[in-house]
Amino acid sequence: MTVINRRTILQGAVAGAAMLPAAALRAAPAPAPVRAGGVAGDEAYWAEIAAQYDVTDAVIQLENGNWGMMSRPVLAAYQQMVAKVNRDSSFYARRGMGTDMVxxxxxxxxxxxxxxxxxxxxxxxxxxxxxxxxxxxxxxxxxxxxxxxxxxxxxxxxxxxxxxxxxxxxxxxxxxxxxxxxxxxxxxxxxxxxxxxxxxxxxxxxxxxxxxxxxxxxxxxxxxxxxxxxxxxxxxxxxxxxxxxxxxxxxxxxxxxxxxxxxxxxxxxxxxxxxxxxxxxxxxxxxxxxxxxxxxxxxxxxxxxxxxxxxxxALDFQARIGAPAREARLRALRDRWVGQLRDLPGIQVLTPDDPRMHGGITSFRLAGRTSEAGNRALAATLLDRFGIFTVHRTGLASGACVRVTPTLFNSMADVDALADALRQIATAGT
The missing domain is CATH 3.40.640.10 (Type I PLP-dependent aspartate aminotransferase-like (Major domain))
Known part of the structure; x- marks a missing residue:
């Protein structure tokens, strides 16, 4: 199994970014991806991955479906490319950028x-x-x-x-x-x-x-x-x-x-x-x-x-993790909090546990509470009382809900905190 850490990610992506655009566009083959089996719950491994993201410490960020955060190596590559496009302007756009875009x-x-x-x-x-x-x-x-x-x-x-x-x-x-x-x-x-x-x-x-x-x-x-x-x-x-x-x-x-x-x-x-x-x-x-x-x-x-x-x-960074391992980790984060709440009275988990039918995203509501206002208030309670950021969603025929979207920088402790907060909310009936 190929294991990556902070140093190998940074060396692989930032070194390439320093030679943009040509080296980034003709990147060397990524290391063989890690196997999903066993690695999904390896918190030390995923802590190394999480260390590649500059995540706010103001909240536990469990609303990552809007857009994804760039890792540090990708952000560094982007900043260098912004500087190049800005500096070389139309001289680059009309003489070399077309080839690079191809x-x-x-x-x-x-x-x-x-x-x-x-x-x-x-x-x-x-x-x-x-x-x-x-x-x-x-x-x-x-x-x-x-x-x-x-x-x-x-x-x-x-x-x-x-x-x-x-x-x-x-x-x-x-x-x-x-x-x-x-x-x-x-x-x-x-x-x-x-x-x-x-x-x-x-x-x-x-x-x-x-x-x-x-x-x-x-x-x-x-x-x-x-x-x-x-x-x-x-x-x-x-x-x-x-x-x-x-x-x-x-x-x-x-x-x-x-x-x-x-x-x-x-x-x-x-x-x-x-x-x-x-x-x-x-x-x-x-x-x-x-x-x-x-x-x-x-x-x-x-x-x-x-x-x-x-x-x-970005493709290089993700290739070093590997699609099977990434999917397994997102499922593991999702299954961790859902597994603690699936049978809890008062919580309705909307997404099925069949692994064919979910990835990392799962939504829930308090049983019987389907209004947009109620689910907006539930997301606000999670944020204001527990420091956990989620988002309410509407448009379902059955009514509104709250969406939970963990990503690679989240830890099992993050989703455990969500499960604990929802147990308290369900028990109190608020």
Missing amino acids: AVQDRLAGFLGVERDEIVLTRNATEALKALIGGYNRIRPGQAALYADLDYDSMQASLESAMTRRGARTIRIALPEPATWQNVIDAYAQAFEAHPEIKLVLLTHISHRTGLKIPVREIAALARVRGIDVIVDAAHSLGQVDFEIAGLGADFVGLNLHKWMGAPLGVGAAYIRKGRVSAIDPDIADENPGSGSIRSRVHTGTVDYAASLTLPA
Whole structure:
């Protein structure tokens, strides 16, 4: 087993950052990833990882789903790249940056296991998914698109707007609660059967509301035999769980790199399987819409190029940990606090314990308390009385909840503190 520590991480990433851009973009192969077995609960090992993050000591930070914190090596690489882009300006942009950006795209394609012309960088998953949903042109008047209550708000709105423009309609379902592997599959199968006019479905791999991980591959297979295209929102799954794009069974995927992969803010990607680009209209601002290139489907204008150019440093950092170990650690943190509360009267844990159906995110509520105000107040109590930062979530058919999102810098002591606080709150009935 390859074990990394503070010194090896810093040497590997900062040394490369000192020679940006070329060395960072053509990084040496990372050490073999650690194996997940046994390492998930090794607090000494994860303390070394946590030491690579400058975490506030004002609170116990258990709300890490908004965006991911850059590790120190990645932050150092980003700061150097910001300085370079600022210093060399258009002299670099017009003479060398294009080649470097292609190298970034090659590196990302290799990481995702896809071809370079199947991905395009975006500023976030929302931008990627807006392009995919808004540009999807296989819908005809009278047909329909399907989404669920756990899907991201902006994606629901995008589907509503896009279908209205194309003379189609939307169908919304509520996913089962409690969820099981089979009843989630059945919910989509029943919707497909009841509504043969459905020609597009949005599937959120891991929900930002509850952390529910749905059986995307199985649902996509059901959709495919009915001639239904699938768009996957993988904003929260990339880096939280170990998977391959091809394994999702979908032709269109939106991704984030600045959440669980720890790249700088402003880095995402859209995936369109080779041969399916024509199903997505070119962006209205694209100057060469007939090119057939995936790049014509997203037009961002000027972006934070330093953020994109830092992506290889983030991939290096995560590669040294390894996807299986990262997933195992996030699950272990989640299972630690959930295991203490699952059978506690007064606490309703919304995310199932089936390891196929969650990563690190899990949501809960006090039993019977489903209002937004009540869950907002519960998150405030955790912060004000116990110094634990979480966030309330709305939009579930069953009502509001509180989301807990641990990450790699969190310790078992952090989630133990959460469990203890919730025991006190449930016991007091407040």
